[in-house]
Amino acid sequence: MPAAITIQDVSKSFSTEGQPILAFGPADLEVEEGDFVTLLGPSGCGKSTLLLMIAGLLSCTTGKIVMNHEEVSEPRHDIGMMFQDSTLVPWRTVLGNINLQLELRNLNLDEYSVKISELMESVSLKGYEHLRPHELSGGMQQRAALCQALIHEPKTLLLDEPLGKLDAMTRENIRKDLQNLWMNEKPTVLMVTHSIEEAVQLSSKVCVITPRPGLIDKTIEVKLPWPRDLDVKRSQMFTDYMAEIQEVFQGYGVI
Amino acid sequence: MTFKRIKASIRWLVDSWMVIVFFIAFFLLWELSIDWFSIPRYILPKPSTILVNASADLPRLIDYTYITGLETILGYVTAIVIAIPLGLAITFSSILRRTIYPFFVSIEMTPKIAFAPLFISWLGFGLLPKVIIVFLVCFFPIVLNAILAFGSLSDELDRFSKTTGASILKIFIKIRIPSALPQCFVGFKYAAINATVGATIAEFIGSDQGLGFYIQIQTGNMRTDLAFAGIFLLTIMGLLLFGIVTFVERALIPWHISQRR
Ligand SMILES: Nc1ncnc2c1ncn2[C@@H]1O[C@H](COP(=O)(O)OP(=O)(O)O)[C@@H](O)[C@H]1O
Ligand SMILES: [Mg+2]
Numbered sequence: 001m002p003a004a005i006t007i008q009d010v011s012k013s014f015s016t017e018g019q020p021i022l023a024f025g026p027a028d029l030e031v032e033e034g035d036f037v038t039l040l041g042p043s044g045c046g047k048s049t050l051l052l053m054i055a056g057l058l059s060c061t062t063g064k065i066v067m068n069h070e071e072v073s074e075p076r077h078d079i080g081m082m083f084q085d086s087t088l089v090p091w092r093t094v095l096g097n098i099n100l101q102l103e104l105r106n107l108n109l110d111e112y113s114v115k116i117s118e119l120m121e122s123v124s125l126k127g128y129e130h131l132r133p134h135e136l137s138g139g140m141q142q143r144a145a146l147c148q149a150l151i152h153e154p155k156t157l158l159l160d161e162p163l164g165k166l167d168a169m170t171r172e173n174i175r176k177d178l179q180n181l182w183m184n185e186k187p188t189v190l191m192v193t194h195s196i197e198e199a200v201q202l203s204s205k206v207c208v209i210t211p212r213p214g215l216i217d218k219t220i221e222v223k224l225p226w227p228r229d230l231d232v233k234r235s236q237m238f239t240d241y242m243a244e245i246q247e248v249f250q251g252y253g254v255i
Numbered sequence: 256m257t258f259k260r261i262k263a264s265i266r267w268l269v270d271s272w273m274v275i276v277f278f279i280a281f282f283l284l285w286e287l288s289i290d291w292f293s294i295p296r297y298i299l300p301k302p303s304t305i306l307v308n309a310s311a312d313l314p315r316l317i318d319y320t321y322i323t324g325l326e327t328i329l330g331y332v333t334a335i336v337i338a339i340p341l342g343l344a345i346t347f348s349s350i351l352r353r354t355i356y357p358f359f360v361s362i363e364m365t366p367k368i369a370f371a372p373l374f375i376s377w378l379g380f381g382l383l384p385k386v387i388i389v390f391l392v393c394f395f396p397i398v399l400n401a402i403l404a405f406g407s408l409s410d411e412l413d414r415f416s417k418t419t420g421a422s423i424l425k426i427f428i429k430i431r432i433p434s435a436l437p438q439c440f441v442g443f444k445y446a447a448i449n450a451t452v453g454a455t456i457a458e459f460i461g462s463d464q465g466l467g468f469y470i471q472i473q474t475g476n477m478r479t480d481l482a483f484a485g486i487f488l489l490t491i492m493g494l495l496l497f498g499i500v501t502f503v504e505r506a507l508i509p510w511h512i513s514q515r516r
Binding site for chain 2: 052055057075076077079081083084085086087089090091100101103104105106132134
């Protein structure tokens with residue numbers, strides 16, 4: 001498998017009051033095409049920063065990032081990105097917000113109408129198309145934002161804590177949907193999460209990041225069978241993976 | 256939809272009954288206390304006297320309302336037409352932001368009305384100096400709020416639009432303008448409140464027509480009743496202007512948090 005995303009010696013410093021402060025890296029990472037990689041680490045370790053650098057929305061202080069054989073130097077358009085904070089605009093309905101992605105990309109709305117209703121169905125937003133973001137719960141807003149990030153069928157997905165605001169039950173459902181989508185269409189996914197369980201359940205690889213300044217300390221390949229349903233989650237192997245990662249974080253003193 | 260509207264209007268009326276009752280009580284009390292405390296009519300006339308005497312002078316009042324209204328509207332609209340494009344230019348040009356913007360911020364501290372005597376001595380008693388003064392009073396709040404409005408797009412929305420590869424113009428129309436509108440209206444409303452103040456004071460300083468002129472003359476003649484008539488008309492004019500701006504705001508940004516009930 002060729003590498004879809006290669007990260008070489010990448011670091012990011014922000015200057016705060018004239019002093020450069022290292023926020024992330026330097027780190028190396030290779031994401032293969034069709035991989036589902038999660039970035040797992042305590043808050044403030046630079047996960048969002050790394051995702052923004054990969055998307056070309058933030059420049060690297062050192063090193064370089066190559067995506068689909070091209071060095072990233074400006075915002076990438078061939079990705080679907082879900083940001084940590086909402087990108088739903090208050091003046092459009094849920095449907096209007098999903099359409100916004102298509103409109104900005106000059107895509108034909110009619111050609112995507114079936115796809116939109118399927119997508120909304122799969123995240124249980126059917127019937128809420130014509131509500132505005134402020135009329136939705138936090139979790140529903142996040143699901144709408146997920147639809148907005150996926151609708152143009154990108155081959156690379158960058159998801160920043162996409163399921164962070166969901167209640168436990170909905171989260172389990174959306175994880176299943178995300179997994180189905182990934183198994184069916186095999187996009188390359190790079191996802192940020194706080195949840196060890198979520199990381200083990202969804203990923204082919206888990207990158208464990210140290211507290212600030214974040215370093216990719218360990219990359220764990222998760223060799224569990226797909227789909228990872230409740231049976232798999234109850235298995236000894238699943239528990240072992242979780243325990244392994246928990247131990248790493250205990251070593252950092254974050255849990 | 257229409258039914259819903261009617262229902263909403265009725266509810267609005269019911270909700271505002273306290274205000275209406277208060278108004279009626281206020282004028283009733285005013286009417287009665289003139290006799291109770293035997294206040295001379297040249298100090299404070301009865302509302303009923305104001306009404307009766309004002310209608311006797313109605314043609315002149317209508318004429319003057321038109322003139323002050325014209326000064327106000329011309330100055331206000333010119334301020335919007337010039338301030339919005341300029342605000343945009345300042346937001347997106349770093350040179351303008353480092354030159355004109357600090358200049359505007361410092362001028363904002365000057366009471367614009369202080370220029371009124373100068374403009375009248377430069378340009379005479381006509382319409383133009385009053386329009387300019389209304390313009391000056393309205394221009395700064397509009398331009399400063401526009402700069403704030405266009406410059407404060409959230410990082411997320413800015414980044415989201417960049418990942419789509421959309422043209423600057425498209426991002427502008429679909430994202431920047433709608434997100435800037437609420438803050439722009441803060442400026443429009445503030446300016447609407449000040450516009451009639453500007454016109455009135457400009458007329459106080461040098462004029463031979465208009466409601467400000469009328470109030471000054473009638474006060475000088477001890478015709479307090481007619482002065483009050485002028486004040487009421489100015490109040491109605493101010494309310495009308497503010498009402499129109501608020502109506503347009505509701506129509507354009509019904510989704511904004513300030514418009515929700
Ligand atoms: N624009 C910025 N300016 C200065 N510091 C920043 C900026 N963005 C992020 N940081 C800092 O970089 C660190 C990593 O931030 P972030 O990538 O958001 O972490 P995470 O997503 O892992 O919680 C944090 O300590 C944060 O304070
Ligand atoms: Mg983050």
